[in-house]
Amino acid sequence: MIGLAMVGVLGALAILPGCNDDDDNSETLSLPKQPNVVFIMADDLGYSDVHAFGGEIETPNLDALAASGRLLTNHHTGTVCAITRSMLISGTDHHLVGEGTMGAPSDERKGLPGYEGYLNDRALSVAQLLKDAGYHTYMAGKWHLGSNVANVDAPVALGTIGQTPDQWGFESSYALLGGAANNHFGHEAAGSKNYTENGAYVQPGQPGQPGGAGGSPEVFYSTDFYTQRLIGYIDAHKGDGKPFFAYAAYTAPHWPLQVPEPYLSKYKGKYDAGYEAVRAARIQRQKDLGLIPKDFTPFAGEAETLTVSAPSANNGTASARYISAVHSVADGYTDYGQGHYNKKWSSLSDLEKKAQARYMEIYAGMVDNLDHNIGLLVQHLKDIGQYENTVIIFQSDNGAEGWPIGTNAGGGFPANAASLDPKPVDEANAVEPVYSTLGTDNGLAAAKRLQYGQRWAEVSATPFRQTKGYMGEGGVGTPLIVHLPGQKKAAANSTVFTHVTDITATILAAAGVTPPSTPAPAAINVLTGVDANKGKVVYDNRYVYPVSGKSLVDVLLGKSTASVRTDAFGDESYGRAYLTSADGKWKALWTEPPFGPLDGHWELYDLSADRGENKDLSVTNPAQLDQLIQQWSSYMGNVGGVEPLRPAGYY
Structure with a gap:
């Protein structure tokens, strides 16, 4: 049931000035010299999951940013996490900087330039450029761009350069190094090397760490913790006169589906009507909000497959x-x-429906909790007097995760998971004693890899086609909200094509940083005649690929409505x-x-x-x-x- 507070938000959004390009509600905007920048990345969040983009999940804090900011409704990323993150940090194409695939490929491309599986030495870093320009640079959350910690004691010949955020210009960082948490509540196995703080391995969830679920200093929940860590980094240099860049790289709502109370129970019963009904309601809200035209034809949905082709x-x-x-x-x-199998709601058994509805309830709780934490971060900016001096940017790293649900023991995902009927897993999850434990903290180093599957991902991708991993608009199209310093009103939606590399260029332009552009000297291979430095520039005694994204500052300031590309x-x-x-x-x-x-x-x-x-x-x-x-x-x-x-x- 939608609460009274949410009804108010719904009403406000329905009449938001600037919700379409025909509204004339402009205000004169400008950027202060070297504003703070807070960049917020959700993990595997679909295009319509945020309420301001048509979803039914309660996201009042993101709605508030939308009501005093701008929606960019034609924004694009890579197809998967690491690919997008490499382009955000470097500002250019992922093939150039080491993430041709997410991690090193196991096929015939293994070992080729651009397929290293980590951010390579031909990449720039937006954090380093900002640090060079006098910014504090902070990061908390998912890194996914390399896991080797720098070995300062190793001989130079063996290499001393690490791959963690501290090596890429982040002054303070707490990072999940890989692509997914084993458990959002921590509980890492002894000696695990999944997390670092400032380049040293750490274990989350240990006594004394701030910002856990429910406010307890000894209870770790990833979204809560990353927020408090980032706030702590900001406060460590509060008042020293330097601007800051803060990268909130949340791991929600990426699997495993887990969230603390009250979010775990908040959406009970909300999704009992099933995929098609929820998707239809989102489409109608998107039309009502002016996100898509009244005559827009949404993707009709993937055909049902009750057998494996x-x-x-x-x-x-x-x-x-x-x-x-x-x-x-x-x-x-x-x-x-x-x-693979891909069933419609009407083809599910009662037990399958029960489990599937529960998956989406937990997912919605994770999004709601994520929004709550974004609200805490924004409120802290207000509390320390920095909100009016901060550019705030929110987006997802790719489309919604539609991993097919497999049937092996524990509900995990073997290599051939796409071939397996999810029915046994769903029905097993719908009965006790399992059902009541879904989404909870099991206290173990690894949680059950609970997913919400292909059809709910299709709902998250509304109104577009395909999901994470694919090149359809639902796979690479994500929500983007930008709030500028001093902005009070919702600016008209921008509908022109934008890309995550444009965000890199925008952050630098807002900070007054000119990316390096001096061409690298030619390095011609005498056998092939190929110039190894073609297209590169000189930076910090390295030859690197320049930022290829285009600044959106003029678009955000209302000086232009044209495509930057x-x-x-x-x-x-x-x-x-x-x-x-x-x-x-x-x-x-x-x-x-x-x-x-x-x-x-x-x-x-x-x-x-x-x-x-x-x-x-x-x-x-x-x-x-x-x-x-x-x-x-x-x-x-x-x-x-x-x-x-x-x-x-x-x-």
Whole structure:
């Protein structure tokens, strides 16, 4: 049931000035010299999960930022966590700086430049550039860009440079090094090396650490803890006159689904109507809020699959020739893997529905708790007199996590999880003694990897197609809210294409920092004639790739409504690919079969009329599609991207 406070928020949002581009409610905005910057990253949060973007989850603190800020409704990231984070820190394409895939690939690309699996030495760091410009730089939360701690005692020949945040310009940092917490309540195994503080391994959840669940100093819950750690870093230098950059890299609502009370029970019964009903309600709210046009056609939803589609005959054999973005059926490539189960609500048993509804209740609680902590962070800025001097930016790192639910013991996810019917896991989770423990602190070093599955992720992605790991708008489109210093009113939504690298450029521009631009000297390989320093610049005695994102400062200040991008934009990961035309109208999209077209053709969508990606126009517009594919091929050459011989998502 929606409480009275939430009804007030709903009413306020329904009449928010500036909720669409036709509203005239501008105010004169300017940026102070070297403002503070707080960048908040959610983990695997879907486009519509935030209430200001159409969701039913209570997020009053983000709603308040939206009511005195700007929504950027056409924002894009990478397909998965580490890829996006590498682009945020470096300001450029992930293939250039070590995260061609999330972590080092295990296929034929292993060892290639750009596929190191950590932020490589050819990357800039937004934190280091800000630190050089006189900023304090703080980070708490998920790093996912390398785990080696610097060994200052090692001989130079063996390498002394680490990969943790302290080595990339963060003055103070508490970091989860990998991609996911084993348990949001801590309980790390003795001797684990999953967390560092300022470059030294630490164990979360130990007595004496501040900011635990329920306010107890000895109880650790990740979202609560990261907030308090970041506040502590800010307060350590409060009043010294220096600006600060604070990166709140939350791990919610990434699995395992866990949250303390009262959030664990708050949404009980809220999702009993099922996927389709919740998604339809979100679409209606998005239209009411002006986030999408009244005549917008949302993605219709993935087709129901009650059986697993068979792979091609040669799948998994040495003779397999896999269809890819560069290898078509016409060229003799015919192989692909198997499909997976994907049921609609009406096809679930009563026990499956009970478990599935509970998963989403817990997920919603995690989002609600995340919003609560964002509110604490914002209130602290007000308490120390820095709110009016701070740029606040909020986004997710990619689309919603739609990992298929497997059936192995413990509800984890084996390599072939996509082939397995989730029914046994769901029904086992719906009965006691398991059901009552879902989402709770089990006190162990590893929690059950509780997920909410493909259909709830589709709901989170509303109104778009596909989810995390894919190149559809639901996989790479995320909410973005920006609040500027002194801003009191909601500015008109920005609907032009933006990308996470633009956020890097924007942060630097707001801080008055000019990224390095002196070209690196040529380094020609005498055998190949290739210049190893092509496109690089000089910084701190290194040759690095420059920031390629475009500053959004003029857009945010209301000085421009035009796109900051004048070139086509492309990306690739795990063999999946897309390219959006320079004018933002056309999008070429490639997804491997059976999740994309079985013949492996590139799809074409007119985003100006169909951002829901419902109508493939590849057959009627072949010349337009060919042009985009050629531009994508040029993009891959420019960034050193290598299409894998077997495209496959990261699941």
